[in-house]
Amino acid sequence: MSQQVRLRVRPGEKVRFPGRCVACGRPATERQTLTKRRGQVSRRLDVPLCADCARQWSRRSGEEEQLRHAARIAAVAVALLLFTLIAVSLSGLLPIGWVRLPVAAGIALVGGWLTLSALQRRAEAAALPETRAVREAARLDDFTWRDMTLTFANEEIAASVRAMNEPESADGRALSAAVDEAS
Numbered sequence: 482m483s484q485q486v487r488l489r490v491r492p493g494e495k496v497r498f499p500g501r502c503v504a505c506g507r508p509a510t511e512r513q514t515l516t517k518r519r520g521q522v523s524r525r526l527d528v529p530l531c532a533d534c535a536r537q538w539s540r541r542s543g544e545e546e547q548l549r550h551a552a553r554i555a556a557v558a559v560a561l562l563l564f565t566l567i568a569v570s571l572s573g574l575l576p577i578g579w580v581r582l583p584v585a586a587g588i589a590l591v592g593g594w595l596t597l598s599a600l601q602r603r604a605e606a607a608a609l610p611e612t613r614a615v616r617e618a619a620r621l622d623d624f625t626w627r628d629m630t631l632t633f634a635n636e637e638i639a640a641s642v643r644a645m646n647e648p649e650s651a652d653g654r655a656l657s658a659a660v661d662e663a664s
Contacts, residue, residue, distance in 0.1 A: 485632050491626065503633060515621040517624060537611055542609045564588075617634060
């Protein structure tokens, strides 16, 4: 059963992990980066993995590889097709080329990006079950400027991460003293 952990971590601060693999609990020898993006802001987090789990993390099935490759080709093809169709269809409506081409390029890029995103989700769904289990052992679910929410498959790892990243006792005393003075 997965467990969520919400940590007070600002950008630039490090999240501390125990020296164990987040997937299997063996001693960690490698790190894997988790990334979550919201708009133009992204957060990165390095999670510890043992050598076997790190190898499993990067392993892909044949179908997943094919879908990832096809996704890139399809995205470029859709973008070029949309650009051509829109540029030609707007030629009667917008005779000025400097207006028509950026509109066509913008719509083509959005179409290509949507195609790429949809096919990449299908590729992730085609991952090997063992690989999916390692990738889901630790997830960066959400973040704000002052905290982040992580989900762990292993409850012991979740408890260790929560304990290692609690505010320092001196900071906690200073915060409670400031609250007491304010009230």
